[in-house]
Structure formats: C-alpha cells, structure tokens
Amino acid sequence: MTTATTTPAGKAPADELVFDVRGITLRFGGVTSLNDVSLQMRRGEILAVIGPNGAGKTSLFNSLTGVYTPQEGEVLVAARSGDEPVSVLGKKTHVVNHLGVARTFQNIRLFSALTALENVKVGIETRQKSGPISAMLGLPWQRREEKDSTAKAYQLLDRVGLAGRANELAGSLAYGEQRRLEIARALGTGPGVILLDEPAAGTNPVEKRELAALIQQINADGVAVLLIEHDMKLVMSVAHRILVLNFGQRIAEGTPEQIQRDPAVVAAYLGTSEEDAETELATHDQPELQRIDLSGDPLHEASTTEQSEGSGATAAGEKGGPA
Numbered sequence: 178m179t180t181a182t183t184t185p186a187g188k189a190p191a192d193e194l195v196f197d198v199r200g201i202t203l204r205f206g207g208v209t210s211l212n213d214v215s216l217q218m219r220r221g222e223i224l225a226v227i228g229p230n231g232a233g234k235t236s237l238f239n240s241l242t243g244v245y246t247p248q249e250g251e252v253l254v255a256a257r258s259g260d261e262p263v264s265v266l267g268k269k270t271h272v273v274n275h276l277g278v279a280r281t282f283q284n285i286r287l288f289s290a291l292t293a294l295e296n297v298k299v300g301i302e303t304r305q306k307s308g309p310i311s312a313m314l315g316l317p318w319q320r321r322e323e324k325d326s327t328a329k330a331y332q333l334l335d336r337v338g339l340a341g342r343a344n345e346l347a348g349s350l351a352y353g354e355q356r357r358l359e360i361a362r363a364l365g366t367g368p369g370v371i372l373l374d375e376p377a378a379g380t381n382p383v384e385k386r387e388l389a390a391l392i393q394q395i396n397a398d399g400v401a402v403l404l405i406e407h408d409m410k411l412v413m414s415v416a417h418r419i420l421v422l423n424f425g426q427r428i429a430e431g432t433p434e435q436i437q438r439d440p441a442v443v444a445a446y447l448g449t450s451e452e453d454a455e456t457e458l459a460t461h462d463q464p465e466l467q468r469i470d471l472s473g474d475p476l477h478e479a480s481t482t483e484q485s486e487g488s489g490a491t492a493a494g495e496k497g498g499p500a
C-alpha cells in the first residue's frame with residue numbers, strides 16, 4: 178500500500194489503496210464462504226463485487242467491516258486520504274466505522290420508529306464528541322453540535338432525494354426510500370469508503386437510475402464505493418472495475434467490458450460449462466451479463482425489513498451496527 182500523497186490537482190493518486198485484502202479465508206464449520214480471496218481497491222474507484230447467490234459477497238463485506246474475522250489472510254484499510262493502512266482484523270464494527278468505513282445492509286437496518294431525519298442524525302452523531310451527560314446538561318457545545326447535525330442531516334437527506342420525507346417515520350417510507358435513507362445515514366458517519374450491499378434490490382427502474390446517479394455523485398465527492406449488486410445494468414453502468422466471486426472464490430476481475438465477455442463468469446451465472454458459455458458469447462452480439470436480471474425479490478426483501486422493525490437492529494445487530 179502506498180502512503181498518501183496528493184497530486185497537484187488535489188486528487189489522490191490512482192494507485193493508493195483503500196482496501197488491501199490478502200488471501201482471506203472464512204469458514205463456518207464445514208462451509209468455506211471465502212476461499213483465499215484477495216482484492217485491491219483503489220482510492221477514487223467504484224468497485225463492484227458480483228456473483229451468484231451464496232458466492233460470498235456479503236461474507237466479504239462482513240470481513241471488511243469487523244463483523245467476521247477470517248481465519249486466514251489480512252485486511253488492511255486506509256479509508257480516508259492520508260490515513261496509514263491498518264488491519265481490520267479483530268476490530269469491532271464501530272471501530273472500523275470510525276476508521277472511515279461505512280456500509281449499508283442487504284436486509285435494511287433502520288430505526289423504524291424514528292424519523293428519517295433522526296436516523297441520519299444517529300449516523301452523524303457517531304462522530305461527535307458529546308455524550309449522554311453533556312446532552313442532558315445541554316452544554317453549549319452540545320447544543321451547537323445538535324444544530325450542526327440537524328443541518329447536516331437535512332443536507333444528506335436532500336442528497337439522496339428525501340428532503341421532503343425528513344419527518345416521516347423510517348418504517349413508513351417506501352422500500353427504495355428506505356434504501357436511500359440507509360445510504361444517507363452511512364454517509365453521515367463521514368466515510369472515506371462506503372460499502373453498499375444490494376442497494377438496488379427491490380427498487381423500480383426509475384429508482385435504479387437515480388441510484389446510479391447517486392453512486393456516481395458519492396464517488397465524485399471523494400468517497401470510494403464498494404458495491405454488491407445483482408442488477409447487471411446498474412453494475413455495468415457505474416463500476417470502474419468488477420470482482421467476481423463464485424463459491425467463495427475469486428473467479429475473475431476486470432473492467433465491465435472484460436467481465437461481460439468472460440466465459441468463466443457467464444458460466445457461473447448461467448450454471449453451464451465454460452464451453453457452453455463460450456458458444457453463448459460467440460452467438461450473441463449483446464454483452465451476455467446485461468441480459469441476466471438477477472435483481473432482488475421485493476417481497477422477500479420487504480419481509481426481512483419488517484423483521485428488524487422496532488428492534489433497534491442498527492445499533493446492536495448480530496452483523497454489527499450502522500456503519
């Protein structure tokens with residue numbers, strides 16, 4: 178990992194790494210969910226992680242955020258420009274979040290009984306110095322921070338297109354709105370890198386286009402984006418690079434153009450042999466993967482959202498808090 182320097186244009190050099198993942202293996206009993214997976218994520222990039230169901234994508238996110246500690250390998254992070262790389266392994270999720278790593282969850286985790294604004298403020302306040310005592314005493318800097326966090330939360334809601342929904346309860350928002358609210362909350366923690374686990378699942382085509390623009394905007398603002406997504410059109414339109422997992426193994430890495438035409442990737446998605454995949458690729462002009470729609474099932478996703486309702490799951494869920 179290179180040390181942080183800035184170019185004259187004020188942009189971080191392209192070879193600076195945000196994540197340097199070296200050969201991680203993660204096992205659960207007899208199941209190997211990640212098998213010797215390496216990945217180098219550069220500052221400033223949108224890197225997508227794709228692969229069929231059960232490929233190990235969420236396990237990878239969990240290994241990068243302190244939820245799981247792989248039995249083998251190393252995960253180094255230097256989330257914000259200028260940070261020295263440090264190991265994630267063995268660190269708690271909130272510590273990794275403080276290092277500048279934010280995430281959203283495959284199964285949305287919001288405080289359903291709080292408003293959209295309050296949910297975002299929860300994210301922002303993880304970085305503030307005021308504790309419960311100063312809040313109770315209403316100390317001046319606490320009041321200032323409270324005002325600042327409210328203003329910032331409004332800004333973030335505006336950025337994700339939810340300015341008009343600030344005072345609605347999170348649980349009453351439409352599914353796609355909840356996904357965007359989770360992104361706003363994650364951004365509230367001031368990350369250098371954000372990990373989005375299937376942000377387009379259960380959203381409609383208009384929302385998907387808005388999401389693509391939002392991801393590009395977040396990236397343009399200097400936040401690296403690691404994106405798990407089944408919607409190939411979205412992935413192909415926003416990702417600079419794509420990493421493909423299958424059965425816990427890294428089977429390909431490359432630009433969207435390279436990945437679309439990679440027989441191993443097409444075979445993994447179609448469940449065919451590589452030979453058949455090559456024939457498929459030879460007989461179609463259209464890039465193969467764009468024709469595969471693996472978007473999440475909205476009904477299934479909605480039911481998992483309900484499970485977390487009222488549980489305050491973001492703060493103490495088994496997969497870690499909001500980050």
Ligand SMILES: Nc1ncnc2c1ncn2[C@@H]1O[C@H](COP(=O)(O)OP(=O)(O)OP(=O)(O)O)[C@@H](O)[C@H]1O
Binds near residue numbers: 208230233234235
């Ligand atoms: N906590 C756990 N205990 C046992 N097995 C697990 C655990 N977490 C993940 N696994 C297993 O690891 C494998 C990879 O799961 P993971 O959730 O990472 O896949 P995924 O690529 O995110 O799939 P999907 O697209 O369905 O979300 C699966 O076989 C899964 O059952």
Ligand SMILES: [Mg+2]
Binds near residue numbers: 234235236283
């Ligand atoms: Mg997953």
